[in-house]
Amino acid sequence: MTELYDIPAEVKAALETKGIPYEKVDIAAKTDLDDGCVPCDNYIFVTDGDIIILAGSMTSRLKRNGIFKQPKPERHFFELSYTHHSLSDYEEFEVEELLSSARIVARRRADADTLPRTELIANLSNTYKNEAYKFVRKINALIKGESKESSDDDNNANNEKEELFCPKCGRRYADPERKVCMRCMDKVSIIKRFSVFFTRYRFHMGAIILTMVLTSGLGILAPYISSGFYYDEVLDENGRFFGKILLVIGIILVTRIISLLVTIVNGVITSRIAAKVTYDLKKEIFGAIERLSIGYFTNRHTGGLMTQVNNDANNIYWFFCDIVPYSVVNAFQIIGIIVIMLIMEPVLTLISLLTVPVAFIITKRLFIILEKYHAKRYSQSRSLNSLLSDILSGIRVVKAFSKESEEAARFSVRNKALADANMKASVFNTTVFPFISMLIYISNMLVLGVGGWMVIDGKMSYGILLTFIAYMNMVYSPLMFFVDIVYMLTDCLNSMNRLLDVMDAVPDVVESKNPTPLGEVRGEVEFDNVVFGYEKNRTVIDEMSFKIKPGEVIGIVGHTGAGKSTLANLLIRLYDVASGSIKIDGVDIRDISFNDLRKNIAIVSQETYLFMGTIMDNIKYARPDATEEEVITASKIAGAHDFIIKLPDAYNTRIGFGYKDLSGGERQRISIARAILRNPRILIMDEATAAMDTQTERRIQAALDNLVKGRTTIMIAHRLSTLRNADYIIVVENGKMPEFGTHAKLITKKGIFFRLYKLQMEALRNIGIEE
Structure with a gap:
């Protein structure tokens, strides 16, 4: 079986x-x-x-x-x-x-x-x-x-x-390559992993804890001065400080001022470290994401990753800079107060803490349920963010097909799912934990009763009882902190789990530790029995071999999905071959550093992407040190200069979300100018003129012909007539290379290329265009 x-x-x-x-x-x-x-x-x-x-x-x-x-x-x-x-x-x-x-x-x-x-x-x-x-x-x-x-x-x-599955709980691994079950992972080890990051802020965190301990210590002193000492030593005729009310008021005032100053110092330190920790943590997360190969992002939504960078980073900050310090201080405060209470009255101390163990045992059991609620809430939040990102990215398509109501319905479903998840977590928290609080405060009533009888019987003074009750109320606050912390702790641990999934992910494409320097690149490219598939069970490129001499121009044609763009992705090493090799000037690209490889290759893709910023910044993205004259020259060659200077701010026009919107052809020409400015030895044109009309394409074709001179150029084209001047053409079908030769030779052969060419010519003639 x-x-x-x-x-x-x-x-x-x-x-x-x-x-x-x-x-x-x-x-x-x-x-x-x-x-x-x-x-x-x-x-x-x-x-x-x-x-x-x-x-x-x-x-x-x-x-x-x-x-x-x-x-x-x-x-x-x-x-x-x-x-x-x-x-x-x-x-x-x-x-x-x-x-x-x-x-x-x-x-x-x-x-x-x-x-x-x-x-x-x-x-x-x-x-x-x-x-x-x-x-x-x-x-x-x-x-x-x-x-x-x-x-x-x-x-x-x-x-x-x-x-694929965790042997302990049977759940599928989030990442089969890692084989780490986030549910079964030891939570203490997770916290230890992130605590290493926070060791760089140990001075600040130590200062925060110290100021909090000082504040807490002064707070512990206050009940004794204002209750026991005041009633039994100042107001009682037999007291050592009878009548010295101003002395007590002065002591209380001094302790309050000192506490205020320490609190201000604590706030200043916390404010300074808050922004820095969040900044550094987001930088670390973004760096981890940036190191990953492109394959990691293909099955993940942008909205989900944005949630991880922002929300999860903030949650982890609050854990280490808020929860941890308060946990330390509250633990010391609990120990200190209980010791004082035991010295004052051991019997009442035991009565006051009678229900605390029961409350903690119940809380531990509730933690399991609450963890599930938080995981569900985050999952729904991430799903909603991903859908919203998807809808907004494709808003033109939504409006073009009049699908606003359908998308609103989809959004409403996920929004309701998130609201329900938030409601369930909140209802659980607000209904269960108050009962635990009530359970703890039952001890308070017992102390009032027993303590009252002890005062009546003369076994305890009135001032000591008031002081004891004050300390008892003080100890409940930090105890309740450890009860309420369950709610925050589950959120933080879930955030740590998710970020470890990103930070521990291993890139598919790894840079060589000892790269071979390319030196002066001639531009020779060789594919030697290359096999590749985006998935292990599907071969996209099947044992393909060809060699491009320096300065040659080759064309790659084939049906949609045949694997043409995959060849370009493999050459710039967005993916690694499964077997075989790709060489530049005889050196395997896996032995070349990323920077050395990619600075000698420029690609103009059919999927044009421009960043938010000015047109000048987008073109200079390929070479930030380029002068304005070089940018203008590259734009003229790409046919972009004429439309750019007609814009209100010319090259300083801001483009992107909320700014000037460009047509597909204009965006493509800026992309071409960016590649020209790079001045590469190897140029990849992946459907570079796909977004241009025939007239525009013809207008810049001569400029592109001049551009490719002396460079090794790979032209992936949908318009086959543009490959007439190519040194030779590769026909790709089902990952193989069934035909190979010059434009004229392939036409004469009357094979796959001839059929594609004939169909395209007939289609163009039908719309009144002659090639």
Whole structure:
């Protein structure tokens, strides 16, 4: 049997109620979306002649065996639907990739023509895409009669499956490469990891704690002076300081002034460290994100990462600069006050603390539930931020298709989910913890009763009772701090978990520790048996080899998705090849430093991105030390100068969100000017003129022809006629290179390139354009 997912015992039991023993299952897999793309536990089982889809929901609740025992989770599977198909009705299964999800579909055999030829089997999110490809490979092998695979293959598949899940709790790893379960990770070790960062501020934090201890010490002294000492030593005729009221008032006033000054010093130190810690922490997080390879960002939403950089950094600051100091001070205060209370009256001290252990045991149990509420709240917050970022980024498309009401509905659903999560966490906090406070204050009433009888019986003076009650009320405040801290602690620990996930992530593309210097780059590029896939089970570039001599211009053509842009991404090392090598001047690019490699390559992509700022700043982004004359010269070559000088502030015109909006062609020409200013030895034009009309493209083509002279140039083009002057053209199809040659040679060959060229010429003639 091949298990691509660890099937829960409850699901196996549900399958057996259908008369299908789990032992007869050949392949077991799981997806996470139902037919309507709603989150759901979708289990797929393949037996000798059938495919069974069991959809439902795995839920768990805590079974309590008493208030002092650890609650145990009980899991249940609620069946939503059951589908049964005959495997003989299908000839092939495949995975269809969509924008943010995928689906498994099956093609019916020709003799089964009563139903549509292609049938949906299951929907899935990108999280389960790798398992879906494995499932498709195995079920297709089963259909072709290759069902009895070697046990080694099955063991390998099961081992891969086991590596995806935490062996302790069974949850899927957030990052399979790290194999770190954030739920089971030792929380103390998490705090230790971040405490290393805060050692650089130990002087400031020590000063904060010292000032807080001084303030706390003066606060402990105050009840004795204003109660016990005042009543028993100043107002009592038998007291040592009878009648010296002004002395007491002076002492109280001095202690208040000293406490005020210490508090001011504490506030100044805290204010100075607050901004610096937050700044440094966000800088560290951003640096960690920036070090990651581009593959890390492909499956993550920008809104979610923004939440991590901002909110999580602030939460961690408050933990170390607020919670930790107050925890230390309150711990000292509790110890100090209890010692004083024991000296004053041991019996009343024990009565006053009678309910405290019970309150802490209950709090510890509640911590588990509250942690789940906070994790859910953050998840909903991140989901809402990601949706909002997505909608605002694509607002033009939303308005073009008049989808405002649909997007408002989508936003409303997630907004309500966040509001519900916030409400549940808040209701839980505000209803449960007041009962704990009440439990602690029961001791207060007991002390009033017992203490009152002791005063009446002459076993305690009135002043001592008042002082004891004051200290008792003082000790409850720090005790309640440790009860309330549970709410803040869960938020902070969740933030630390999420940031460690970013900071511990290992980049896919790593710079060589001992890079080989390129020196004077000639521009020779060689692809040697290059194999690459964005996912382990999908090959995009399949054993491709070619060599570009210095100064040559080559064109790369092919259908959309054939792998043309991937070649450019591999050359600038946004990704690393799976096997084979890419060399520049005979040196493997993996042995070249990032800076050395990329300063000699410029790319003009079809996905033009301009930063917020002036046009001058955007062009100089390629070379910050360039002069204005060099920027203008590059702009003229790119055909951008004419429209730039017509703008109100010319090159100082600010562009980006909230400023001047440029057309697609104008943005592309600025991007080309940026590449020209770089003056690279190797130039990549990835659909560089895609956003320009034919007239504009022709106008700057001569300038581009002059630009590429003496440079190694790779031109990825959708308009094939622009490659007439290329030294040779590579045709890419399904990751391979079926055709290779000059424009004229490929036309004569009448193969793939000829068919593409012919279709394009006919399309242009139909709209009145002659090439």
